[in-house]
Structures are given as C-alpha cells and as structure tokens.
Amino acid sequence: MIGEISHFMSFLSGLIFLAVFLLSIPMYSSSSSLQRFVPNIFFVAVLSLFLSFSLFVYLALTDDFSMRYIASHSNTNLPGFYKVSSIWSAHEGSLFLWIVFLGLWGIIFWLFYNSKEDLYVETLGIISLILFLFLAFLLLVSSPFERLLPISPFEGNDINPVLQDPALAIHPPMLYLGYVGFIIAFAFNSAYLIKQDFTEYPVARIKNFSLIAWAFLTLGITLGSWWAYYELGWGGYWFWDPVENVALMPWLAATALVHMLFVSNQSKSIKAWTIFLSLLVFALSLFGAFIVRSGIIDSVHSFANDPTRGLYLLLISSVIVSIPLFYYLRFLPNLFSQQSIKVLSKEYFISLNNVLFLTGIFIIFLGVLYPLFMEFFFDDRISVGAPYYNLLFAPLAFVAASTMVLSTESLWSRPNSLQEILRGSLIASIASSIVTVIIALLTDTFAWWFLGGLFFSLLIFFKYLQSVIISYLDQTKVNVASMIAHFGFGMLIMTISLNAALSSEKTFSMKTGSSAIFADYNFTFDNLSKLSKSNHDVLEATFIFEDDKNKFLLKPQKRKYFTRGEITTESAIKIFPLHDVYITIGEQQTSGGWIVNVQLNYYTRWIWVAAVIMTLGILLSMRKKKYV
C-alpha cells in the first residue's frame, strides 16, 4: 500500500514538474500573470517528491520485501543506517536519490533567491523540466518501485560486505549533492541564453549556490579517496579508475567556474567563459552518470551493465545539454564584452587558467575514451592508467601554480608589464629554489616531478607569506579566503609529491613466531587467530611493531562472508603525525609462510587535509556578501 503511494507521489511530482516548465515558458517573451503561481506549484511538486522518497526510506527501514529493490539490496540483519544507505547502493535507488537532490537544490534556489529578481521563474522552469525528464526515465525504465508479488520473500539478500562501511555509505550522497548542485548555475545560465536579454548579467546572485556545491563535490571525492585507502588494501588513494576520472572532470570544470564567479564581481567581462563553464559542469555530471550506468566502462565501481539504460540516459542528457548549447553558439558574439582583455591583467590570467583546466578535462576525456575508440574501430585493446595521467597532469599543475603566483601581482582591467609581474615573484622563487634543493638533498630524491612538486608548492607558500608580510607592514587588506583556498592547492601539490617520493613498502613471507625488519621497525608475527562474527569468519594476524620510540600492535584480517562466500582483506593501520604504518596479509604459500605486505605511507592524510583546507577557503569566501 505504502509502496503504491510512494510510487504515485513520484509520478505526480513528475507531472507537476512538467506543468511548471510549461507555465514558465511565457516568461521568456514577456511577464505573465501566471508567474505568481509557478513558485507555489513548484513547491508542491518538490513536496510530493520528498514525500515519495520518505515513504521509500520508511519501506526500507521496515523491511518491506515486497518491493523488489529493497529485497535485492537489504535484509533484516542490517543496522538501520545501512538499510537506508542500501537505497543508493545500486542503480535505481541511486538515481532516485539523485533526483531527490535535484529537488532539494531546486527548493534551495526557490528559498534563497529573491523572487523579484530576474530569471527566477525561468530557472525554476528549467530545473523542473530536467526533473521531469529524469523522473520519466526513472519510472519508465529503472523503477525502484517494482513489486515482488504475490509471494514476497521473508528475507532480503545479503549486501556486498564492502558496502557496509560508514564512509562508503556517505560518499555517494556527498558526491551527488555536489554534482547536482550545479543545476542552478546550469538552469540559470540556460534561462539567460534563451531569454536573450544580454544587457545585464546578474550571475553574482547564484555564486553561493555553486560554491556550496563545489564544497560537497570536493568533500565527496576526498571521502572516496579516504575510504579506498583503508579499505582496498594496497595503500593507494587515487587510482585513475574510469569512474574516479569521470568525477574529476566535473570537479575541474567546477573549479574553473568558481574562479569565474569571483571574477564577475570585479569585472564585467568574460561572460562567455562563465556561461560556457556553467553548462559544462552539469553536462560533465550527466556524462558521468551515463558512463557509470551504461556498462561501457570496465571499473570496480560500475553500477549496471545494461545498454538500454545507457541509451536512454544518453538521449536525455543530449537533449538537456544541446538546447542551451545551441543558444550559446548562436548568440556568442552578443556575449562578448565591448573591450578586449588587457594583456597580463587579472582577467587574462583567469582566462589562461580556464585553458589549463579545460586541457586537464580533455586529458581525462581522452584517456577514458581512447581505449574504447581503439577497441571499437581497430579491435585493439589498450589500457590507459596512472602513468599516462600522472605524466601529463604534473606539468599542467606546475604551470597552473606558476600562473597563479604570477597573477597575484596583476591588476584588474589593466594591462601589466611582464617585467613587473615577474619581479613580484622573484624573492619567492629564490626562496623556493633554496628550500627545494635542501629537501631534495635531505631525502636523496631528485626525480623531476619531485623537484617540480616541491618548487611550485613552495613558490605558492612563499609568495603568500610575502603578501601577508607586506600587507601587514602596509596596513592593507588581504583576501583571506582566497589565500587559504590557494594555500590548500599548494599543499595538495606538496603532499602528493612527498607521498610519492617518500613512501615505501616491502613484501615478506612469514610464519608465526618469525620477525623481520622494515625501515626502523622490528616487527614480529605474533599469532594467527580465528574468530566468528555474525555474518563472517575472521582470520586475524597479530603483529608486534617496535622501534626506538614506540611499540604497538597491528591486526590485519582476512574475512570470509557467509552468504556470498566473498573473501576480503582488511588492512591494519597505525597513524602517526606524518606517516602511516600499513600492513596487510595475503595468501598462504605452500611452504606455510604467509605473504605479508608492510608499507610506510607518508603524508597521505595530509593530502586530504589539503582538500579540506581548499574547501574551507571557498566556504569562507561566502561571508559578507549581499546576494546569496
């Protein structure tokens, strides 16, 4: 019964969203008397959608296994938290969550954007159209509301043990909140293009929505990285796995967009870039959704390998993106500003920045599609992975760091001389070179990427240090938020470089009672014990680690889950301020010895801290603004 109500409410909301869109159409040509009603109708539609989802959550919590989706992905033994998170563990449910978040961001816009300002109704209309299209897809092709009747199972399936983890449960919602948040920028700019009133460009009003969405996206990606590190057992934090790449692309576009949104305060130009990036971010989010669900990509992440779904998603995404794109290309000349960008002005640097970000996106796009292309047309199977991306992204990041540092000397809307710009960063360059050489000598590492990573991140630090000192002496203000965010970026480069250069690992074959030496640690394989838990058996190895200062235990495990017979490896990690000691056990050899892998991972946690610092900077920048 409740399942039917939930289903109906989704269906109803879809229809109402369509109505909202249709009602918003007259707004493009003139003011309409109907415009008063649109926001209210929108609210009703979103309410219906939220009710539908709430009921679905209730069904999951109360173990209603007459719903096929709930029976397939949940069971009575799961704690409530995981019953709820099982909703987004597979295709239909996660799409449902995506749609609910679309509604959520719609309501946030509805709530915080001044209804008397331009483009309010039109933006709601476009958001509604997109909601309608996705709801139609959900209900017609990927419905979570299918029933198992007349005989419903008493118990549901056991879910993949790997999914029963707090970080992994929150990772998708965080990411979706990020991806989906850019709908506001997308819808607003689409409405702007379709309306064709190019005299003003009030994009500052939607800045904060995009900033918050960016924060969610960044944190969502960071959470995924953190989870992968402790769960997957090989000590890496980023794999350039196709699905990771497909999340990185919108992130790059979003970061470029965020820069543009700040610019719009200072300078009236560069409208064309801002609109383009607004469309791009959401387009890439949709593209990401399509790839993950279509089965084209081989990945440990892939959701559903169903070609027809992929086809429909492709169709919907193409429709959603091509309409505003068409208007963009048609009216591009009107979007250009009257004056050209002055050489080496801040606008110049920011536009240059966009070029770099777009190149980054292109590299990933190429890396993901090239193997597919080669396989399809030439029957040639190629793998593109970390070596390719790392080799290309390192120089790109270095160039980005340089332009960033140089741009701090630059002024708005005015040409600057190259000499002045370079001169401002001279001291920082020298300081950075010296410290780079010192660190390289201390760590005995001279790889080009390590030296580059050190130099450019230190360049950022010293330049900002210099700015802070000067502003203190001059009694002028600094943009704290911007500094913090960019400092975070510098820290990201540095921690990634240090982690790559300093981390080490060794593999041993050990029997119980034996000892070995790794780095400064003397460690002993103390014992192996068997335990039994509610849904799995555990083989736990205890290792005693000792060096001059510390003594601690680490207990890596192998688990065998009853229902599916899956075997997982659980790592054991000891956290120190600057590094982790990380250990896993592998297979037992015919000789009786166990394969033991020990790693020292440096600065891994600080990589995530850097990401959080960048996010902090962005959030800080939202203070003291008149418009939301």
Next chain:
Amino acid sequence: MFILLLDKEAGDPVNLDRTRSAIPEFNLDSLNRDFPVTSQFFSELEKDTIVVMNVWASWCISCAIEHPFLMELESAVNLIGLNYKDDRDDAKNWLLAKGDPYEFSIHDPNGTFALDLGVSGAPETFLIVNNEVVLHYVGIVNQDIWMNYFDPMVQEIFDKK
C-alpha cells in the same frame, strides 16, 4: 559511437596477440608421474600434427561444465591437458570421478609453464601446430565455440596436407 559501443558484445575471448608464438621452454612431469614432459614433446612432433591443449584444474567449476564436450572431442583430435596449479592427487581423483579425455596431462603445480603461455585462469584451450600456438582461447569451449573458432583453423591445416 556510444550507441554502437553499447551494442557490441563483451570482449573477444580469443587471445589474438599470442597467436603464432613458439612454445616456451618447460620441464615438468605428466600427471601420473610416469614420464617427464618438456618442450621437446612439441618440437619433436611430426610436421603439421595438430595438438589441442586444454588448461584445467579440479578446483575449477567451469572446467566441470566444459568436461562433457572434451569427452566428445577426444576421439576427433589429439587432446592433452595442462593441469594448472592443482594438487596432484586432487587432479587424479577428479579425472577418475569424471573420466579422462586427455591422452595425458602435464602437471604444472606452480603454473610456471602456464604463465609463460599467457594463461590467467582455467579453462583455456590452445591449438598448437608445428611448435607454435595458433589459437589461444580463454573460456569454456563447447560445440559452437569449437565450430566458430577452432574448426576453421583445423580445416586449413588438413587442406595443406
């Protein structure tokens, strides 16, 4: 292009890169331990002799599914087995229980010879002629697969004779 890709079937199981490569050196036992088997076995065969080598193991469930077809195949070709990363007794018992379609099986307990051939699991099947791998199929072989992939090559060689 995406649309076309979506229709394409999942990966081609024939290992195309490996065709026409020489049999690597190896030095192992037969499963029943009655004689040693080395790469000389292949190099000393009469010209244009066709050998089908099937990679199998007692722990491999798909091999059990493939097995009946191999029993049929036995009479038509020279069929030998490569027992992959298996305990000798477990393997012998498996053959006793199900039937032995192979003229003999090579026992490769550590999978070293298999690795050198590019084997990544079981079942896999090789078509070997004149000390060269002519076809390397990854997956279960049945009547259809045999007719599609193996038979054409076998016919070609017969015609040459």
Next chain:
Amino acid sequence: MIFSISLNAEELFDFQDLQTETRYYQLIDEIRCPKCTSGSLASSNAPVSEDLKKKIFELLEDGYTDQDIRNYVVERFGKDSVYQPKFSENIFLWLAPLVFIIFLLSIFHFVRR
C-alpha cells in the same frame, strides 16, 4: 628479552639492490592484473597476479630491462596489460593534449573577449 626469536622471516623477494627493488614496485604499479576488471598487479592478490609478480622478480634477477619485462607481459597477456600506452603506437593519445592546449591558447590570444 626472555624468549629467543626462533625463526627469521624471509623477504618474499631478495632483491640484489635498492634500484632493482624500486624498479619492481614501479613495474607492478604499471602492469595490469590479467584477471581483474581493473587494477594493477600491486593492487591485486589474485593467484595469477602473485605468479606474475614472482616472474617479474625472476626476470629482474636475470637482468631483463624494464622494457623487456613489459614486452614479456604484453606478448603473453595482450597490449592492454600495460598501463602506459606505447608512444610510437599511440601518438595521437600523447600529442593530442599538446595540440589542444596550443589550439585553445591561440584562440584565447586572438579573441580575448
């Protein structure tokens, strides 16, 4: 200490020097696990991955260069078992980003609005 240490563990692979060891860990990051949907040898403890890792160690001992080892793997498991596509065969992949950035920079320089 009260008890004596009875057995010392062996390193699974006894590398001849630090450089060889570094090369080993670098290689297993670049080579794909033949049996997994995606992932390097380093990230997999599937039996065939363990076998291949052992073989790579042996090849390093025998004096094979990095490229020799990659060739060994590719000959047996296919071109897609190495994560870095060969430059000579995939020039497009490597040069396209460069072309792209130059193209964008040119547009930017001439339009600048």
